[in-house]
Amino acid sequence: MANAGALRVADFGLARKYGRRGEIDQISKIFAAVGTPTQDSWPGFDLLPSARMFKFSPRPGAATGRHLLRDRLLAAGCNELTDNALDLLTRMLALDPKQRITADDALNHAYFAEAPPPKDPSMFPTWPTSS
Template structure:
């Protein structure tokens, strides 16, 4: 197997500041492309999280750890589709509420949590248990309603919960520096109703990726010392000056960094 220098979780922990917007867009495009490829081949990953996204020093990420993956559409065995999937902080609300069947939408919820983590430089829902996680989700999205999630009341664990009083979502408060398009994409990923949650193919066409700043070419990403390879930080750790632009690179800069 290829040696990959980093995983995104460890990298975010040691970086002094979050990825630039142009870099976040590049990483998200790669992730959505990979997840879309899995889904088009009937594969649910079921454990997408930053520690399962490997990144090399050339700005390329790879989805790893398919230990919980399964073919979507295979006959459901005895006991149905297990709820013991997806690391807690990235687990979709339908799984938390005991849905006996679920779809590719559970991976897309995880992608939304990863998107938020890239923006915040820390996990979005750092809960200690399932009830606390649901409380955090209700606080950010506002509690589910019949219009936002018609199937909510039919889920096995829905009747065991007392919903908080209705309140508006808190996306704009939590992500103050995001553009309207960026907030829309994040809300489309973190949508209660799995039937309305955006798909990977739809997300790849979202206007967020065509507004300024445009996605940065992976070759222009800075490099970081690899803890996995035993590399030591520089005197000013993880600070990469902007790469000098050669004449041969000018077309890349025009294509990816300057609004058309």
């Protein structure tokens, strides 16, 4: 977030290669965090050309019923994580594109109606620009 209130979002497609930061490495890291897709979580995943190169790993925490994303965010210091915030993040990170939340639905998600309301950009601190 810039000091004037502008939000810039980037995705994995804009990432640059550093060492092993290729697509397969990125996907492997994602699957290690959220589990390899199954027929339930992503019907048809096994039919994709590169699907066989990934070894199945269950979603971490699935056996205990714990929500790994919540645990990781709390461990990182996100102590104010609401149920709406977790729901939005979970729906944004769905592996199956058909199950992932749309941009319009995400912008209208209940999380954005929670208190505290967003600040007006005029309330953001500003710094002098260097000449």
